[in-house]
Amino acid sequence: MLSAACMGTLQGADYVSYSPIRIAQSAETAGEELPPPPGFVQETPASVSEDVDQTDDPIGNESIAAETSAAPIPDHDYRDFVTRAEFESAISNLAWKKGPFTFTPYGFVWADVAWNSSRCVTDGYCLYSLSDEVDDSPGAAVDARMTRIGATVDGPGFPWNPCWKLKGVLEADFEGQVNTTRNKGQLQLRKAFVELRNDHADLRFLFGQDWDIISPLAPQMLNYLPAGFAGNIGYRRAQFRIDKGIQMGPDFRALWQIAVVDSFGADYNSTSGVASQAGGWPLIEGRYAVTLGQRCRPAGPATFGVSAHVGEETYRFTPIKDTYAATSEREHIQTWSVNFDADVPLTKRISVLGEGFYGCDLSSFCGGINQGVDLYRRDGVRDVGAWGAVHTKLTDKLTNNTGYGIDKPDEDDLHGTTVASAGKTSFRTRNELFFTNFLYQWNKALMTGIELGYWKTDWEASDVSTTDVQFSDMDSGKTFRIDCAVQYLF
Numbered sequence: 001m002l003s004a005a006c007m008g009t010l011q012g013a014d015y016v017s018y019s020p021i022r023i024a025q026s027a028e029t030a031g032e033e034l035p036p037p038p039g040f041v042q043e044t045p046a047s048v049s050e051d052v053d054q055t056d057d058p059i060g061n062e063s064i065a066a067e068t069s070a071a072p073i074p075d076h077d078y079r080d081f082v083t084r085a086e087f088e089s090a091i092s093n094l095a096w097k098k099g100p101f102t103f104t105p106y107g108f109v110w111a112d113v114a115w116n117s118s119r120c121v122t123d124g125y126c127l128y129s130l131s132d133e134v135d136d137s138p139g140a141a142v143d144a145r146m147t148r149i150g151a152t153v154d155g156p157g158f159p160w161n162p163c164w165k166l167k168g169v170l171e172a173d174f175e176g177q178v179n180t181t182r183n184k185g186q187l188q189l190r191k192a193f194v195e196l197r198n199d200h201a202d203l204r205f206l207f208g209q210d211w212d213i214i215s216p217l218a219p220q221m222l223n224y225l226p227a228g229f230a231g232n233i234g235y236r237r238a239q240f241r242i243d244k245g246i247q248m249g250p251d252f253r254a255l256w257q258i259a260v261v262d263s264f265g266a267d268y269n270s271t272s273g274v275a276s277q278a279g280g281w282p283l284i285e286g287r288y289a290v291t292l293g294q295r296c297r298p299a300g301p302a303t304f305g306v307s308a309h310v311g312e313e314t315y316r317f318t319p320i321k322d323t324y325a326a327t328s329e330r331e332h333i334q335t336w337s338v339n340f341d342a343d344v345p346l347t348k349r350i351s352v353l354g355e356g357f358y359g360c361d362l363s364s365f366c367g368g369i370n371q372g373v374d375l376y377r378r379d380g381v382r383d384v385g386a387w388g389a390v391h392t393k394l395t396d397k398l399t400n401n402t403g404y405g406i407d408k409p410d411e412d413d414l415h416g417t418t419v420a421s422a423g424k425t426s427f428r429t430r431n432e433l434f435f436t437n438f439l440y441q442w443n444k445a446l447m448t449g450i451e452l453g454y455w456k457t458d459w460e461a462s463d464v465s466t467t468d469v470q471f472s473d474m475d476s477g478k479t480f481r482i483d484c485a486v487q488y489l490f
Helices: 084-094
Strands: 010-012 027-029 032-034 062-064 096-098 101-116 139-143 148-154 164-173 188-198 203-211 236-247 252-261 274-278 283-292 302-317 329-345 350-360 382-393 398-409 424-441 446-463 470-473 477-489
Touching: 148 188, 252 302
Parallel strands: none
Antiparallel strands: 010 062, 027 032, 096 101, 101 139, 101 148, 101 477, 148 164, 164 188, 188 203, 203 236, 236 252, 252 283, 274 302, 283 302, 302 329, 329 350, 350 382, 382 398, 398 424, 424 446, 446 470, 446 477
């Protein structure tokens, strides 16, 4: 009886998911420090069934075909260009076995060429634009470091309860060190986790490194970090996590998620005189989402979620010459956020999705325009941001994504986020992004795309030589970017 209840089949959804394919690490350009942005859990709302078989890019949505089986825990992380059924079909012949284990390799080869009208951080992809006072020269890049490799490992089942499935995922790309020469990309761990799941009970346990629970969506962009530091927060980090879905009717499903997550200071990792450390307790993340209209909405189910996190980071500061920050201190700084996400199909070809957030010390979550802690106040920076996008399937092969994002740290919390020279420093107060792209799926393996993006980043300078800090406006950074990319999925 129990075995029969676990036999429900999953069908791949016939729409292409709408999210990105890239995420950023760290960079340092023109003296601007960019600590690695961790954490980015891309986990689908209940409208999209998740399954770790996916790896961030190659996996799609699934829906339940058998009414006797509950919808599986969403695990699709919004960075797909093919559906789950297409992906599994393409790689089914690649799997190989070793005893009770089934290994399935996956990945893609990626190459893009981009031109920036003025300098941004970084040349290979854009997170925010440098002030025109610092550098307004154009830049170009041809890059292949986003190329990705990975494997899923299906383990032996449990004879006493066949509903429970065991799986492992290991995934890496070559964005490990942004500051190295582009033709010498370093391997970077993206995912490494074990998953225990029961689709019949709609229950999932995950142990290892995966995307954050909070703010699980992302716009589908060619830029490596889609709207990161411009309204889209979240990254990857190690965690112990539980997902529990509850089907409360034929058209209503709820999803509860909670995780104990690794915590670490993200700012000033290479700044002399500043040491960032993990807090005294791990981060706690949680999310509640509802999916409506699983059967009654012709356009597809709509999902709405709320999420939050709270944690602590520890920083040790030494005196900074020629500034009012002239003492040695150890500070425990809280990081927290409250978030909202929505994914609403309007028709079978048009969907609207987006997120909003408010929080503090969010640089490790790709917030605050990479400013989580103020170097002179030695406290967290409050931050608010949002993004929205429209995904349009123009034909069976051609899709368009158009959107906007904004990240706006609280100016009252910012005195400076770079090491002062003669008492003078600077910081970023607002980062906006407008983008549109066209992606063409030639077949199940080959995708080409072109993206037009515009970043506008506002800057301020400050004199921190005394506690009476003096502020002055700098020229905004404005970058128009053209990005052309080719992805070959295997």
